[in-house]
Amino acid sequence: MGTIELKNVKKSFGTTDVIKDVSLIAEEGEFVVFVGPSGCGKSTLLRLISGLEETDDGTIHIDGEDVTKLDPYDRNLSMVFQSYALYPHMSVYENIAFALRTARVPKPEIDRKVREAAETLKLTSYLDRKPKDLSGGQRQRVAIGRAIVREPKGFLFDEPLSNLDAALRTQTRIEIAKLHKQLGSTMIYVTHDQIEAMTLADKIVVLKDGQVMQIGSPKELYARPNSTFVAQFIGSPKMNLLPNGSYDGQAMQFNKNVKITVGSVQGKPTVLGVRPEDITLCDPEASELRAKVAIYEFHGADNNVFVDVPGLGNLNIRADGKLDLKDGQSVGLKVDTSQIHYFDDSGARV
Amino acid sequence: MTTRQENRILAAPVVLFLLAMLGFPTIIDIIYSLSEVSFENLRSPSFNGGQNFVTVFNDAEFWSASWFSLKFGVTTAFAECALGLILAVYLAPIIRNNNWMIAVLIMPMIIAPVMMGLMYRLVLHEFVGSLPHYLYTWFNWSPAFLSRENVFLTVFTIETLQWTPFAFLLFYMAYQAIPSDMREAAAVDGTRPWRMFWYIELPQMAPTIAVGFFIRFIDGFRVFDNIFVLTGSGAGGSTTSLSIYIYLSFFRSGDIGKALAASVVLFCVAFVILFFAGRFLRRKRA
Known part of the structure; x- marks a missing residue:
């Protein structure tokens, strides 16, 4: 459960082709990172997978099922945004429980799952607070908590650490890596930071101008970049x-x-x-x-x-x-x- | 000079202005409301205790005018807000790409309420009005729009048609201000449009809706011009709002003391409502 596959996906906004024929596969339990410079289409690609943008051409499959025409709420994925996108009128508890209530999960089970997630993310003492009373790192943890309680087929992260300061970024990065090990779910993660890509990924997808430049494990990309672009993009300082x-x-x-x-x-x-x-x-x-x-x-x-x-x-x-x-x-x-x-x-x- | 003194000097003009324009009339209002006064003895009113207030509270017309104003204010505010909300949410995707539509939709607000009253007087006129004419031509039947039984529904409809655009404009802005990624996060999390509206969008818009309802209620409660032009006090006082009641007592009957006593009552009630509404809104925001 949890393979995500893109076949010849294309997307354009007006006359601009943002995604030009992208095919890739995220295997069950794999941590895939989309990386590339600003404007390379990595966020758009994630939005296509989530269903927030409509795909112009090509197909998207989750567990073999064609979901290209499905609405976001029927795809059974979860997404964590750069801006956290918490619901400001709900407490932390309600934020995390919202998706479960949507799915009409029985109350005691909701309570158990929310507390479990809060425990994992060290949010237990903040459950009654509103998002505005939390720090940036805590808000991002709530956003992650909201995603994990649903046990979705896959997690999508859209530059989740960009709004955090350097120290917190490293710490949260490690927490996300731990979470991936613990849950074993498929995760797709978008970033422009190649260190995040190298440290988190099982598989890195390097994008440029809406095209896949290279797909491979961090080690493969580092040892055998197939182009000067990938060679200079992966590794710090640059090649x-x-x-x-x-x-x-x-x-x-x-x-x-x-x-x-x-x-x-x-x-x-x-x-x-x-x-x-x-x-x-x-x-x-x-x-x-x-x-x-x-x-x-x-x-x-x-x-x-x-x-x-x-x-x-x-x-x-x-x-x-x-x-x-x-x-x-x-x-x-x-x-x-x-x-x-x-x-x-x-x-x-x- | 200390800051305190400076502040006083700088604030003095506006304080004097307010005292002259609001304070003076208020004091005169209170004095007259407690006096035996008419147009003949404006300068030498004789104090008569609370006699005017007793008259007002014993006047059945006062109570029916209050009831009319309250009913009119609440029902129009409710209808305007409900329609405005539906329009705002329903039309939002269309308007987002066609901004000029807002100008067309808020056009009724541009017309002065008095003109609105005059217009409907013509449109609804039993003999020359276009609406009864077509109803007779097509259905061979037309209701008496301004009869005692139907007049409330008529003025209610007129007011609602004119001011729904106000609620619409306010709610459309609030709807647009909801961050799109919040909707997106909810959508990916399995939230269908209906639940999205009730649990994500509506709570975000709630403060604006409360303010919109409140403004429309105040405006409806003190209604005067369009109704006065259309029906006056209405058949058997059926459209006498509190404002019209005060106006009639003052200018038609020359009963200045009674009119001002009623206006003082209105002021006190308005003050109490405003006070609690303000507190409610502040608590909601906190």
Whole structure:
């Protein structure tokens, strides 16, 4: 119970195509995260699944049943909104109980379920309060409580943590992960924050301009991004991309003076991608790549270093926090060749 | 100069204005209501205790006028709010994309109530009115709109037709102000439209509905112009509202003391109602 499948779904607002032919499947109990930059259509996709927007073309299936034409209230899903969307005239208890009362669940059972949910979400002492007397984090927990008591076929989260401050966001994120383990239900979660995506997801769907760029587990996306877009979107700090290169069978040649020896590579890559943690600083004499430190930020455990490579531009490097760096200092760079990603001119992985 | 003094100086003009425009008439009102007074001895009223109040309370017409005003105020306010609410909710999806419709719908409010009375006097006229004419032509029958039995229904309908747009406008705004994600959250949670209306939308609109009902009740209770122009006091006093009663006592009978005693009673009742209504609304908001 709880598979959600989209087949060739399309949606446009006026002349703008917001969702262009999206197909994907969320298996039973899977935590799927839609991630992408603003305006990529991830929220629209969630609204299509919930039924709040009508699908123009294609079909949506829940447990194999075609629900494309069903109203939101017949789809048996639950949704948690960024703005919480609590009912201000009801107490916390009534907010959580509302959907159960709608479903005409017997009173003692409602009471048991509401108290159970409140216990899970640490809301027991707030049950009599109105939403306006709660903090942001508590309100979001009420919204989650409202969703879980119904035991729906799937949960939809629309950027639920965006309105919370940083500390609370991390804490609530962990609570959502725990909740998923505990309930084992299918969850679809929309965010623009790739850290939320990486930490929560079983499966990440990267979207851009209404199209799926790549679907995979966080590890897969990180290790084998299929395009420069995904490569730069997943991972923080961003992956370095070195464009306009040519492969000569031994090394990637970028400029007259700049080359990186990479060994044998299949195909004809022109763009080389390397993550900041896969470059290490070394003695300038010991390396074929020389650079000057432009800016470095000390983060404690590590240094976030930007170096200027003559003829190539800026590179971002994650270096040990114990290193003592100076602005303008000459350094050599050593690239871990086993961790290099290759792309062609169109941005596709080679 | 202290802030306190400054405040007093700055507030003085408006205080003086209010004292002159409201305070003075109120005091004169109270003095006259306790005196033997007519147009001949306006400057030298003679105190006669509560005699005027006794007259008013013993006057059957006063009680029937009060009953008319109360009945008229409550029924029109109720009908206007109910119709306004239905229109607001029912038309909201259409109006959202056609804003100009609001202008058309609130047009009756633009017409002065006196004009409304005059208009209906013509439309409902037994011999030249268009409505009786067509009723006779098509059905060979027409009710006597302004007869003692039917007149309440007639003025009730006229008032309701004119002021339903006010309730509609107020409720439409309140309906639009309900956050859409609240409706969406409820919809995804299995709430069907009917339950959505009763349990999510209506409670959100309740304060506005209470205010709308209250304003319409006050307006209906003190009704004067459109009814006075249409029927005067009505056959056998059937449309004598409290305002009309006071007007008639003052100008037709020249019974100034009685008229002002009635207006003082009206003032006291209005004050008590306003006081409790205000408290009720404040508690609702808190």
